[in-house]
Amino acid sequence: MQNKVEPKLENFLTRPLQFVAHWRSLPPYELIGYVMMFAATTMFAYGIHPYTLEIVKLVVLTVTTLYVAYFAALIWNDITDKDIDTIVHPKRPLPGGQISSRKFFAVALVFSALTFLFSILMSLWCFILVGATALFVAVHNKYLKRIIHLPAYSEIFTPVQWLTMPLLGFFAVWTALPPTGDVNVNVPVLGYISIQNGQLLSMVLLVIFTYFVDDAHDVAEGIHDVEGDRRIGVKTYASSFGEKTAAKVSFTMFLFSGVLGVLLFYYTLLSWIFFIPFLGVWLYTIRYPYRLIKTTDNLQRKHLGRLVGRKGFDFLIASYVLVFFDVLLQLLNASYLHWF
Numbered sequence: 554m555q556n557k558v559e560p561k562l563e564n565f566l567t568r569p570l571q572f573v574a575h576w577r578s579l580p581p582y583e584l585i586g587y588v589m590m591f592a593a594t595t596m597f598a599y600g601i602h603p604y605t606l607e608i609v610k611l612v613v614l615t616v617t618t619l620y621v622a623y624f625a626a627l628i629w630n631d632i633t634d635k636d637i638d639t640i641v642h643p644k645r646p647l648p649g650g651q652i653s654s655r656k657f658f659a660v661a662l663v664f665s666a667l668t669f670l671f672s673i674l675m676s677l678w679c680f681i682l683v684g685a686t687a688l689f690v691a692v693h694n695k696y697l698k699r700i701i702h703l704p705a706y707s708e709i710f711t712p713v714q715w716l717t718m719p720l721l722g723f724f725a726v727w728t729a730l731p732p733t734g735d736v737n738v739n740v741p742v743l744g745y746i747s748i749q750n751g752q753l754l755s756m757v758l759l760v761i762f763t764y765f766v767d768d769a770h771d772v773a774e775g776i777h778d779v780e781g782d783r784r785i786g787v788k789t790y791a792s793s794f795g796e797k798t799a800a801k802v803s804f805t806m807f808l809f810s811g812v813l814g815v816l817l818f819y820y821t822l823l824s825w826i827f828f829i830p831f832l833g834v835w836l837y838t839i840r841y842p843y844r845l846i847k848t849t850d851n852l853q854r855k856h857l858g859r860l861v862g863r864k865g866f867d868f869l870i871a872s873y874v875l876v877f878f879d880v881l882l883q884l885l886n887a888s889y890l891h892w893f
Contacts, residue, residue, distance in 0.1 A: 586870040591619040593877035594722025597759065598752065600822055601883050611675065611725050615885055618671040619718055622683065625664035626714060628695060632657055672721075676728040677743050679721060686717040704793035707782070708775055712767040719759040755821045760788035762813040766872065769806035770865025772799050773845060776858030796854055797846075798887065803861060804842040807868075811835045814872065831872060838868040 595615040599608060665687065673680040690713075698707040705827060727734070727746045734747035775782065775789035776799050782792040791799035818828040841864045845857045 558794045574624070580823055583867075583870060586874050587620055588616055589877040590870055590873035591616040591718065593873045593880065594619070594719050594759075595725050596722075596880045597600050597719075597755070597822070597876055598723040598726040598882075600749075601880070601887055603888065604884070607730065609730055614671055614675050615722055618668060618675065618679070618683065619721065621664055621671060622668040624643040625661060625668050625687075626690060628657065628661040628664060628693065632661060632734075675721075675725050678724050678728040678746065681743070682684055682717060682720060682724055686714055690714045698788070702786075702788060704788055705790045708768060708789045712764050715763055715767045716760050719756065723756045729753075740785055742830065756815065758817050758820060762810060762817060762872070763869070765806045765813060766810045766865065768868045769803050769810060769842070770862045770869070772803040772806065773842065773865060774862030775799055776803075776845075777855050777862065779855075791858075796851070796858070800842070800845045800854065800858070803865075804839075804846050807835075807839050807842045807865065810868075811839070823876065823879050824881070824883060826882055827875045831875050834868060834871045834875070838864050841865075 592612050592615065593790050595608075595612045599611075613838060641881075668683060668687070669680065672683040693710055693713075700709070703709075727748055728744060730747070732739075732747035734752075735750045737745055737747045737821045738747075739745040772790050775791040776796045779789070779791040781787075782789050789799070791800050794802075811832075814828070814831050817823055818825075818831070841857070841861045845854065848854050848857060
């Protein structure tokens with residue numbers, strides 16, 4: 554009996570991972586970039602201070618929680634957007650018939666359960682943050698973006714799910730470590746929140762930056778998906794105001810994200826290690842939304858919308874990777890190298 558049970562358990566645990574490995578053709582640089590991207594959130598929140606084993610554990614848990622949560626969100630998005638994907642992404646697993654809705658739902662549950670498990674190992678506050686985000690995303694994707702007719706509603710609120718990334722890093726530092734901050738608040742059952750002076754500004758700037766970069770690439774991708782969104786009734790900038798207006802909105806958001814990068818450099822712990830390559834990446838990226846607003850061909854606009862969406866998401870990843878290396882090099886310099 555034991556030999557029969559163990560293969561079943563092994564299949565239950567490994568099949569979701571095997572499926573995800575072949576589910577989408579995610580480039581290797583993206584999969585590696587997520588590790589640094591998610592680690593950067595906690596490292597940025599903690600600052601340039603000596604690391605203990607507890608801090609290393611916190612960084613690892615942040616990476617694990619966000620990594621699993623990212624795939625859970627993608628899978629739930631495929632489930633809720635099956636009707637839209639049938640029109641604009643017919644080769645995805647559900648519309649393409651590669652997996653049944655029942656099995657895909659089971660995979661989503663496994664990744665969601667792992668997300669909650671890892672988050673509660675950080676703190677109850679982190680667990681509540683992840684739970685509140687999951688609830689919002691589920692209701693938003695399944696119902697709200699289809700029934701609320703506020704212009705551009707979907708793309709105004711969809712980036713909210715990405716705000717969990719910077720928030721989780723700060724909440725981890727504020728709630729999972731000893732209360733040694735300048736502001737300490739103890740809440741029954743949930744525990745304390747301990748905040749150092751200056752951390753709130755850093756958090757707000759990083760959250761706003763994340764929102765605008767993610768929304769900029771979402772708006773561009775909405776141009777490519779506009780036919781499916783209109784048919785289902787999803788309100789994006791493209792389906793609400795037209796593809797030309799959506800292109801201008803996306804370009805404006807990319808411009809503003811550059812300004813926010815400057816503010817992050819000026820008002821937070823980030824140094825020239827972040828800022829100089831950030832400017833280069835931003836200047837490279839902004840060329841694509843500029844081409845998007847200049848084109849007059851509708852078919853080319855749809856193609857460029859998808860390209861800008863890809864480049865914009867790469868810009869988000871690259872920005873966080875630069876934050877990771879900036880904080881890491883500053884830490885190494887402060888502890889060992891003393892180069893600057």
